[in-house]
Amino acid sequence: MSVESDQPKKVAKLDTSNITTEGEESHDFDVETQKALEDIDACQNEIDALNEKASEEILKVEQRYNKLRKPFYEKRNELIKRMPNFWVTAFVNHPQISAILDEEEEECLHHLTAVEVEEFEDIKSGYRIKLHFNENQYFSNSVLIKEFHLATTGNPASQSTPVKWKEGMNLVGKAEGRQETEASRKRRHGPARTFFQWFLDNTDPSADDIAEVPSMSPCSVLPVFYVYCTCYWPDTGLS
Structure with a gap:
């Protein structure tokens, strides 16, 4: 008597040897999967753009606070000289x-x-x-x-x-x-x-x-x- 396995079926590995490069038409996925991949790629591009913008704004904040901290560093150095x-x-x-x-x-x-x-x-x-x-x-x-x-x-x-x-x-x-x-x-x-x-x-x-x-x-x-x-x-x- 055979016992049915509770383990999920293994997912087949994709054959990446024929994956097309950007700009070329792909024939490796069905239409729905291909559309999902394109949408994911577009979404990731938006995320990357936001990350780049965030980095630029963080740098501006750091630059501003570096200027604000400078007189306190100078004051601290003068106080350290007393030790x-x-x-x-x-x-x-x-x-x-x-x-x-x-x-x-x-x-x-x-x-x-x-x-x-x-x-x-x-x-x-x-x-x-x-x-x-x-x-x-x-x-x-x-x-x-x-x-x-x-x-x-x-x-x-x-x-x-x-x-x-x-x-x-x-x-x-x-x-x-x-x-x-x-x-x-x-x-x-x-x-x-x-x-x-x-x-x-x-x-x-x-x-x-x-x-x-x-x-x-x-x-x-x-x-x-x-x-x-x-x-x-x-x-x-x-x-």
Whole structure:
């Protein structure tokens, strides 16, 4: 005695080898199915047009609010300057940034007074990271800028301000010499890549993990502030 199966019948796979391209008459579907496909395609085109319009309007809103936020970012940077060693403390205690800091770079970052992230006016084509320094023994630049943008090819690209090192204070040259020595001895004590090597390296911006670090973002200084507070006042409960 046979038992009737409750499972639904399998749907036959479509033969796509003879599907026509756009603009050609199709003979693969019945009239009703073909009409439904055409209507679905038209509907999807309307959805895509609305999505494109929404993206344009969202960009306009972001541009407007970026301008409104700017004076508050500037005010916040001035307030941060009243907190001793804010940025070096935040960087030294950030897992990604601290991994590429060597000892002399840490000393140098005691002169870092502000970090800004400035988006391009159209927002979507790129941004620049600005590192502000007070007068120091390492270089004469007051601002170092690393910029990320889309090249004419559409691929990610970046460029950096040349660092005007003072005599005998080229931290990149020192790091490279030390790394060569450590490689020859097959012993590594310092980072494989240092902070200023990262800053000056523009070979593969698409793989730049440091540029995506949250503390580089203008919207996320508050978590970095918590890092600062818990380093100086561990009982604050701000972790």
